[in-house]
Amino acid sequence: MSDTEVASASGPPVATDEPPQVDVTDGGPDMVQFLDADGQRVSPSEVSEPYSSYLDDVTEDDLRAFYRDLVLVRRVDAEGFALQRQGELGLWPSLLGQEAAQVGAGRAMRPQDYAFPGYREHGVAWCKGVDPVNLLGMFRGVNHGGWDAAENHFHLYTIVIGNQMLHATGYAMGVTRDGAVGTGDPDRDTAVMAFTGDGGTAQGDYNEALVFAAVTQAPVVFFVQNNHWAISEPNDKQFTIGVYQRARGFGFPGVRVDGNDVLATYAVTRAALDRARLGQGPTLIEAFTYRMGAHTTSDDPTKYRIEAEVDLWRAKDPIDRLRAYLLAQELVDQAWLDDLGLEADELARRIRRSCQQMPDPEHSAMFEHVYAEPHPGVEREARELAEYLAGFEED
Amino acid sequence: MGTSAGAATKMSIAKALNAGMRAALEADEKVVLMGEDVGKLGGVFRITESLQKDFGEERVVDTPLAESGILGAAVGLCLRGYRPVVEIQFDGFVYPAFDQIVSQVAKMHYRSLGRLTLPLVIRIPYGGGIGAVEHHSESNEAYFAHTAGLRVVSCATPEDAYWMVQQAIASDDPVVLYEPKRRYHERGEIEQAQSAPLGLHQAAVRVTGEDVTLLTYGPMVKVAMAAAQAAQMEHGPSVEVVDLRSLSPLDVPVVTESVRKTGRAIAVTEAQTFLGMGAELAATVQRECFYHLEAPVLRVGGYNIPYPPSRHEEVFLPDLDRILHAVDTVMSY
Numbered sequence: 001m002s003d004t005e006v007a008s009a010s011g012p013p014v015a016t017d018e019p020p021q022v023d024v025t026d027g028g029p030d031m032v033q034f035l036d037a038d039g040q041r042v043s044p045s046e047v048s049e050p051y052s053s054y055l056d057d058v059t060e061d062d063l064r065a066f067y068r069d070l071v072l073v074r075r076v077d078a079e080g081f082a083l084q085r086q087g088e089l090g091l092w093p094s095l096l097g098q099e100a101a102q103v104g105a106g107r108a109m110r111p112q113d114y115a116f117p118g119y120r121e122h123g124v125a126w127c128k129g130v131d132p133v134n135l136l137g138m139f140r141g142v143n144h145g146g147w148d149a150a151e152n153h154f155h156l157y158t159i160v161i162g163n164q165m166l167h168a169t170g171y172a173m174g175v176t177r178d179g180a181v182g183t184g185d186p187d188r189d190t191a192v193m194a195f196t197g198d199g200g201t202a203q204g205d206y207n208e209a210l211v212f213a214a215v216t217q218a219p220v221v222f223f224v225q226n227n228h229w230a231i232s233e234p235n236d237k238q239f240t241i242g243v244y245q246r247a248r249g250f251g252f253p254g255v256r257v258d259g260n261d262v263l264a265t266y267a268v269t270r271a272a273l274d275r276a277r278l279g280q281g282p283t284l285i286e287a288f289t290y291r292m293g294a295h296t297t298s299d300d301p302t303k304y305r306i307e308a309e310v311d312l313w314r315a316k317d318p319i320d321r322l323r324a325y326l327l328a329q330e331l332v333d334q335a336w337l338d339d340l341g342l343e344a345d346e347l348a349r350r351i352r353r354s355c356q357q358m359p360d361p362e363h364s365a366m367f368e369h370v371y372a373e374p375h376p377g378v379e380r381e382a383r384e385l386a387e388y389l390a391g392f393e394e395d
Numbered sequence: 396m397g398t399s400a401g402a403a404t405k406m407s408i409a410k411a412l413n414a415g416m417r418a419a420l421e422a423d424e425k426v427v428l429m430g431e432d433v434g435k436l437g438g439v440f441r442i443t444e445s446l447q448k449d450f451g452e453e454r455v456v457d458t459p460l461a462e463s464g465i466l467g468a469a470v471g472l473c474l475r476g477y478r479p480v481v482e483i484q485f486d487g488f489v490y491p492a493f494d495q496i497v498s499q500v501a502k503m504h505y506r507s508l509g510r511l512t513l514p515l516v517i518r519i520p521y522g523g524g525i526g527a528v529e530h531h532s533e534s535n536e537a538y539f540a541h542t543a544g545l546r547v548v549s550c551a552t553p554e555d556a557y558w559m560v561q562q563a564i565a566s567d568d569p570v571v572l573y574e575p576k577r578r579y580h581e582r583g584e585i586e587q588a589q590s591a592p593l594g595l596h597q598a599a600v601r602v603t604g605e606d607v608t609l610l611t612y613g614p615m616v617k618v619a620m621a622a623a624q625a626a627q628m629e630h631g632p633s634v635e636v637v638d639l640r641s642l643s644p645l646d647v648p649v650v651t652e653s654v655r656k657t658g659r660a661i662a663v664t665e666a667q668t669f670l671g672m673g674a675e676l677a678a679t680v681q682r683e684c685f686y687h688l689e690a691p692v693l694r695v696g697g698y699n700i701p702y703p704p705s706r707h708e709e710v711f712l713p714d715l716d717r718i719l720h721a722v723d724t725v726m727s728y
Contacts (some may be wrong), residue, residue: 048474116471133638144506158505166464170471177427178452178475205495208464215459282640369509370543372567377644378543 004237024228025312027288028089030244032268033258037316040120051172054267055354058333066262067370068340069103073123075344076132079351080139082299088355089139093120096395097292100318101225103127103351104265105193106285108273110186111153114390116168119157120225128154132347133354142361164205165222168194169209172218172276182279191276192220193269199230201236209237210250210284219276220285221269222247225259227291232304247284259287260318269340290316363389396542403586409579411553412442412518416480420450426564427455427472428466430482433471439484440520440579454485462488467496467651468519470503473513485523487530493538500569501544515569515713516560520576520704521549521616523712526705533702534613534666539571540643540675547642548595549573551616553583555640558591566595575614598646600653604635607722608653610676611663612639615713619663622718631719632726642672645693651683652677658689659725663713695721 026035032048033057035041044052077095084092095102098120106127109115122135126250130147137146138157146158158164172192175181180190200206204391207208213220224243228235239246247254257268265287272283294301326332367382405413416689419426430613434457437444440653446689458465459707462483469479483489503513507631523532540547546568550556552649554572563570586592601616609619616638623634639646658727660680662673680692695713702712709713 017577143508144502145508148510149507150474150510156511158499160494163467163495163499166467166495167471169475170468170473171475172471173468173473174475174477183553204491205463205467208459210459210466211459211461212464212468368503371546372504372509372512375546375644376647 023314025290027099027256027258028242030242031256031258031288032264033261034263034267035261037260037321039321039328041179041325045070048264051264051267051271054270055263055275058263058266063322063326063331064336066103066107066266067319067322067332068343069107069126070099070262070322071340072344072347073099073103073126074319075348076122076126076135076351079132080136080294081297083136083352083355084139088135090141091139091230091296091298093296094291094293095122097290097313097318098227098287099123100226100262100322101257101259101287101289102263104259104262105195105269108266108269109191110273112187112190113193113393114153114155114168114171114190115195116155116164116171117157117195118161118164118197118200119159120197121195122159124193125152125154128152130154131352134356136351137358140355140358142358150219151282161200162205162209163194165194165200165203165209168192168213168220169213169216171219172213172220173216175219176216176279181277189277190219190242191332192218193223193243193273193274194220195223196233197230198224198226198238198243199233200224203294210247210282212245213282214251217281218281218291219279220282221276222282223269223287224285225287227289229291229295229301229305231295231299232301234305236329236352242286244284244286250284251284254284254286256286256288259289260316260321262318262322289318402586405582406553406557406585407546407580407582408550408553408556408574409440409442411585411703412493412555412574413444413446413559414519415557416443416564417449418448419561419564423478423564426478426480427454427456428480428482429458429469431458431465432483433457433482437454438482438484440576441581442520442574443482451656461687462490462492463495465467466492466500469515470495470499470513470563473515474511476663477515477544477697478516478564480516480518481541483517485531486519488534489519489535491515496539496555496571497542497654504568505544510549513569514564514567514568516563516566516709517569517571518560519573520569521573522575522577523702523705523708524577526708528705529702532705532708534664534697536571536573536642537666537671537673540672542628543567545643546570546596548640549575549577549613549642550640551613551638552583553580554585556668557585557587558593559595559640562591562595570595573613577614578617581617590710593640596641596644596646598640598649599638600635600649601638602636603636604633604657606632606634607659607661607725608637608650608655608657609648609661609663609718610637610639610680612642612672613665614727615663618713618715619718622715622722626713626720626722632722639672645675645679647679647683651681655687656685660684660688660692661718661721661725662692662694662696663718664694665712666697667699668694669699671696693721693725
């Protein structure tokens with residue numbers, strides 16, 4: 001006891017139970033994992049045991065569906081990247097490496113559950129039924145968000161880091177007011193998911209969201225994909241203890257999960273969503289993963305990180321490990337994998353074609369929807385622009 | 396409220412806002428009030444007094460002390476179908492929420508191509524004249540009037556307070572309602588008729604005159620009206636007072652009609668003048684009334700310094716004499 005007092009008196013508190021993270025690929029003993037980097041089922045542990053029942057009803061078809069999701073989402077992402085390089089998109093934020101974190105979380109959600117993404121959540125969008133083509137408009141500059149958020153239960157991408165954490169919390173507060181938690185009706189009880197990254201955890205809005213969620217016991221799951229890089233800044237520029245450990249200070253549970261293990265992510269997220277739907281309040285999930293690519297197509301990671309680190313994570317690839325598992329269990333064969341490859345090719349073709357054919361908007365459209373109700377100032381300028389442009393047509 | 400239609404009630408702006416919100420809470424169960432200390436305490440100005448007692452903690456919510464959190468959570472509530480009315484405790488405390496208001500509240504309808512609406516009201520007690528400490532006397536309406544996607548209005552009378560807060564709540568757009576805190580306890584007649592006498596974005600001519608138009612709003616309406624009366628008593632110029640009521644959008648037709656008649660315009664604000672509402676009004680008046688103008692458009696407002704320690708208020712804030720001095724100036728051209 002006296003040692004603790006001396007320690008706290010002589011400097012900032014230190015999380016003594018956290019191993020020093022010299023190896024950034026090591027999630028430590030608290031990390032929930034069901035499938036290791038080689039695709040082997042991990043033997044049950046005290047840490048993973050509370051979640052194992054959430055895999056009991058996962059069928060062989062479900063496992064193949066997870067794999068299909070991972071492959072197709074990676075292909076969507078690759079196509080987005082290629083379209084940027086070909087000049088069809090202005091920017092693309094790649095999710096390469098984070099497929100399992102997003103598919104695990106996305107597939108854990110029920111249709112009525114609402115997701116609030118950042119701007120890299122193409123895999124969650126996929127799971128919520130957003131056509132990947134509709135993700136492209138904002139990166140092509142034809143709109144600021146081309147899908148129906150309310151219909152998909154997938155909010156528009158939020159570019160200002162952390163803003164969406166509060167939107168998710170407020171939405172969840174509304175869910176509670178609607179009496180849509182704790183009824184026991186699986187089609188009615190609703191949870192909300194808020195997505196951000198390791199950099200987002202430093203934002204005021206992130207921390208305020210956790211405060212609001214805690215004091216209102218809102219049915220929200222904060223899902224932090226710790227991909228280890230906030231553009232050029234590594235974890236040690238953002239926090240000094242694990243993201244999941246900070247939940248305790250807000251008054252609700254936090255758990256670290258292997259974000260490259262789709263089974264673990266799925267199980268842990270299901271547990272947290274169930275907790276939320278029961279009215280037991282928020283959970284913080286830290287999905288321990290890695291951003292294999294650049295921050296966006298505008299970024300150059302060779303300026304700030306070494307390739308050896310990327311290689312370490314390449315050996316932990318989320319798709320390779322599930323494929324190894326499925327093949328070892330004889331749940332898929334090469335012909336099935338080949339068919340999936342063809343499906344991915346066709347998806348990519350459709351995305352490319354749809355992107356290239358996406359029309360530029362009429363300029364008059366930029367004045368639309370500034371307000372829901374009439375606004376004479378906007379109407380005046382729209383009229384002036386129309387008259388100005390019409391003047392050229394007469395010449 | 397227990398007053399029958401047609402009867403006039405005498406009420407302060409504070410009580411009128413309270414009555415307006417009470418009516419909105421009664422009319423629509425989706426209306427939720429939220430803010431710091433708005434519950435048991437009834438807000439530091441008691442504008443929400445008794446509302447939590449009467450409507451419950453789910454309808455009148457004491458939030459954590461975090462303005463960005465309040466606004467961000469209100470956005471989420473809107474997306475779930477609610478109509479939050481947010482109280483910012485003092486003008487100078489809105490800045491932590493600036494990002495949510497400007498980046499999210501103002502743009503959500505636009506970026507969603509009209510699919511998402513944010514029927515959100517942000518109430519801000521504003522302005523000086525109460526001898527307050529730093530950050531409690533600011534007039535920051537220009538920041539929000541500058542931001543497309545927001546509607547910005549300010550009430551000057553109990554009747555407007557009563558109706559405008561209800562109209563703001565009924566609007567499907569986000570509305571920033573600036574409440575003149577130094578006028579909170581001034582009383583006036585309210586005709587609780589079946590419907591509001593004016594639209595939310597209509598200006599009102601408070602005093603009719605022939606020679607000079609004072610364009611003003613909020614706490615300065617009373618000062619401008621006093622200036623008009625003083626000029627009349629002294630057999631000086633005939634002064635018209637236009638209470639803008641709405642800062643975004645501006646009621647350009649009412650402004651234009653008045654200035655074309657008088658040929659002279661002075662914008663009167665508590666806010667610092669540089670790039671403020673007066674600048675916008677001057678540009679608008681010159682565009683719409685150029686051939687009618689007898690003098691340049693002048694501005695009377697706060698000096699372009701941070702809001703000073705309150706012992707300077709009587710000089711910093713425009714008063715009757717400074718307005719009359721400007722009236723004399725435009726009359727001398």
